[in-house]
Each structure stands twice: as structure tokens, then as C-alpha cells.
Amino acid sequence: MQSGKSWRNALLALLTISAAIIVIEQTGLIQRAAYAIERGRLEAGYEQLRQITDDDVADLERVSQGFAIVAEVVKPAVVYIDAVSRRVDMDPQMEELFKRYDFGPARGTGSGAIFDETGYIVTNNHVIADADAVRVTLADGRRYNADVVGTDPKTDLAVLKIHADNLHAARFGDSDKVKVGHFVLAIGSPFRLGHSVSHGIISAIERFDVNVDIDYQDWFQTDAAINPG
Structure with missing residues (x-):
């Protein structure tokens, strides 16, 4: 009777070990399969890189060089604007706070572009x-x-005039020729970081119903980074 019980326990232990081995083996198979899939994906990517020709690289270099030329040519026409205004009428307590801590006049900053060499x-x-x-x-x-x-x-929009010599003016483009997908560059002084350049594409044209407090609504939409300033 004791030997029969021992036999059953041994059989149960053997079955448990076998099941554990099967689970481990299946887990290993899944991991190896996932590794093979990922390796195949990477190999496909490397193969695509190997198929890039010298002409393809040259095309990319020409696009990059085009960006650099535009930034260099337009940079002298881009200006930094600092607007200063006296504090408007405000609550007496707020006015006292501004006086106490000497916040000074209100300032607005932004960018602009010279479009005429006369200033x-x-x-x-x-x-x-x-x-x-x-x-x-x-x-x-x-x-x-x-x-x-x-x-x-x-x-x-606003137009300013400065009295200066030897100015470089940017040229206006033809907005009617702009199409979705065209490259664009944004040049300015965001957060007072002078003459920063970002790039993107035209995402949409004739965009209406934009949630801004401006009556006129006919916008170009771009994914180029444009920040305050």
C-alpha cells in the first residue's frame, strides 16, 4: 500500500516536472521567435540603407545645403523687436505692488523682417x-x-520704419504658389534666442476657424516650430 502511494507521488512529480519543462521550452520558443522577428526587421532596415545610392545621398545633401543657403541669405533681414509701454490703468493694490517691487515698464518682444532697403x-x-x-x-x-x-x-500685421543705411531686405514670395507638403523655414528670436532657425512643411493652406482672437481667417498651417519671440 505504501509502495503504491509512493509510485503515485513519483508519477505526479514527474508530470509536474514535465509540464514545467514544456512551459519553459514554450517560453524559450516565444522569446527566440520574437528575437528572430526583430532581427529580421533590423536586417531589412540595414538592407534598405545599403541600397541608398550616392545619388540619393547627394540629393539629401543638396536639400540640406538649400536650407543653409536660405538661412544665410535671409538672416541679415531678420530683426529683433523690443517694444516698451507704460503700465495701463490697473487696480490700486496691483499698482502699489508694481511700484514696491519696481517691475518697470511692460515689454513686448518679437521678430520682424526688413522688406525694403530704405528701412x-x-x-x-x-x-x-x-x-x-x-x-x-x-x-x-x-x-x-x-x-x-x-x-x-x-x-x-504692423509696419515699422528705421533710419539706417546698408540694410538687407528679404523678398516676398508668391503665396498663391504654396502647396501642402512644401518645405518651410522659420527664422526669428524665440525666447530672445537670436536668429534661431526651425524647419517643417506646409501642413494645410486656407485654414479657417482657427481659435485665435483675429477677425481675418485664411492661414497656412505648418509643423515648423514657432515660439513666442
Whole structure:
């Protein structure tokens, strides 16, 4: 009777060990299969890289060089704008707070582009709105006081004028020729980081119903990084 019980226990232990071996083996098979799939995917990627020809590399280099040329040519026309305004009427307690900690005048900053060598600059209206003084810093470091020639809040555009010599002007493109997928470059001074360049594509044209507080709605949409400034 005791030997029969021992035999059953031994058989049960053997079955348990066999089941554990099967589970381990199946787990190993799954891991090896996953490794083989991942290795195959990587090998396919390397094969695609090996198929890239010298002409393909040359095309990429030409695109990269094109970006560099555009950035170099346009840079002298891009300016940094510093708009200063007195504090508007505010709650007496807030006014006392500003006086106590000497926050100074309110400042707005942004970028603009010289579009005429006589000193005319286009920028955004919100950059210079309500400003008492506007100063422009050129790419070569020269600084000038600027006059506000005109503003259009509906399109958020403004035109400034500085009195300076030896200016470089950017050229306007033809917006009617812009298509979805075209490359674009954004050049400016985001967060006061002078003459930064980002790139992307035109994601959409004639974009309407954009949730901004501007009456005019007919926008280009781009994935190029455009930050305040």
C-alpha cells in the first residue's frame, strides 16, 4: 500500500516536472521567435540603407545645403523687436505692488523682417500694440529706434520704419504658389534666442476657424516650430 502511494507521488512529480519543462521550452520558443522577428526587421532596415545610392545621398545633401543657403541669405533681414509701454490703468493694490517691487515698464518682444532697403519692417501687430517706444536690433548688432508706420489688428500685421543705411531686405514670395507638403523655414528670436532657425512643411493652406482672437481667417498651417519671440 505504501509502495503504491509512493509510485503515485513519483508519477505526479514527474508530470509536474514535465509540464514545467514544456512551459519553459514554450517560453524559450516565444522569446527566440520574437528575437528572430526583430532581427529580421533590423536586417531589412540595414538592407534598405545599403541600397541608398550616392545619388540619393547627394540629393539629401543638396536639400540640406538649400536650407543653409536660405538661412544665410535671409538672416541679415531678420530683426529683433523690443517694444516698451507704460503700465495701463490697473487696480490700486496691483499698482502699489508694481511700484514696491519696481517691475518697470511692460515689454513686448518679437521678430520682424526688413522688406525694403530704405528701412521698412514688417512684424506682428500684437508685438508693438500700445507700445510707447519700439527698438529694433539688426542681425549685425546695430540698434535703432523705430517709428510705427501702420497697423492692422485684423491681420495682426504692423509696419515699422528705421533710419539706417546698408540694410538687407528679404523678398516676398508668391503665396498663391504654396502647396501642402512644401518645405518651410522659420527664422526669428524665440525666447530672445537670436536668429534661431526651425524647419517643417506646409501642413494645410486656407485654414479657417482657427481659435485665435483675429477677425481675418485664411492661414497656412505648418509643423515648423514657432515660439513666442
